[in-house]
Amino acid sequence: MKNVRPLLLVALSLALGAGAVGIALHWVLERTDVASTKVVVAARDLPFGTPLREGMLETIDWPAANALKEPVADPKLIYQRVTNTPILRGEPVLPSKLAAHGEKGGLSALLHEGTRAVTVKINEIVGVAGFALPGNYVDVMVNATEKSGRVVSKIVLERILVLALAQDASTSETKPRLVNAVTLEVTPQQAEQIDLARSVGSLSLVLRSQVDTGRVNTQGASMEDLFKSTEKVLDKPIELSLAAPTTPAPKPRAPATTQTKRSPDKPEIIRGSVKTLE
Secondary structure, three states: OOOHHHHHHHHHHHHHHHHHHHHHHHHHHHHHHHOEEEEEEEOOOEOOOOEOOOOOEEEEEEEHHHOOOOOOOOHHHOOOOEEOOOEOOOOEOOHHHEOOOOOOOOHHHHOOOOOEEEEEEOOOOOOHHHOOOOOOEEEEEEEEEOOOOOEEEEEEEEEEEEEEEOOEOOOOOOOOOOOOEEEEEEOHHHHHHHHHHHHHEEEEEEEEOOOOOOOOOOOOEEHHHHHHHHHHHHHOOOOOOOOOOOOOOOOOOOOOOOOOOOEOOEOEEEOOEEEOOO
8 A cells, every 4th residue: 555655646646747738738729729820921032023833832820919911821812923022931922022913024013003114324334333223212314415505414303213224123132233224113204304314415323312202403513513613712812811919019119318428529419419519
């Protein structure tokens, strides 16, 4: 009996422990089912312009506490859709990252409704030396000659989205690339302005901050404006102040009176005048 009692206590402890583990596991599984939802993610890296096919996507449990906006639950719903931005492995595939139904991919998948794509030929250097990458915003500046013969540079379009460099629309590029053509996203009216501007002069791009949404209205710069400040400096004589510190001027002193003893042979000097003694 003495040996049986400890064995019963051990067996009872094991049974209680196993029951606690089972209850805890059941509770965790129930919480997992309630607190998660099915979300379609990329099974591998998907470059821009990739038509989605079977094997490219998978479904995972996504925490309900971090709910996504318009998640896709079934990969069959988005097969044949085209990605309009690079999607990394494990990243949720959302409708906002896909081109509209019927789009076959390519550059047209990147265009927003009501916009156009126009390619501008630029100099490698004035094209901000390759620092304008797809996804950046630029201002378009034209250098042209007016009817009067005056040469003027003027910003004609502001905050224009860069879609592609040459024929590459990948937004994963981070290194500068020197190219001679840039594709921009513009409205129809802006497309007309660009076409007119490049027919009358040369175009250059001005890179701007991604968060800068302000608008400016410049008057343009001409040769007169370029040298105006220099001319003002040259026309105005240079004045140097060499005056010593101001000190009060000394008061004039009266001429000293020189008195001498009378002498029959020498004249007497009185107040600076000469008088002959008799």
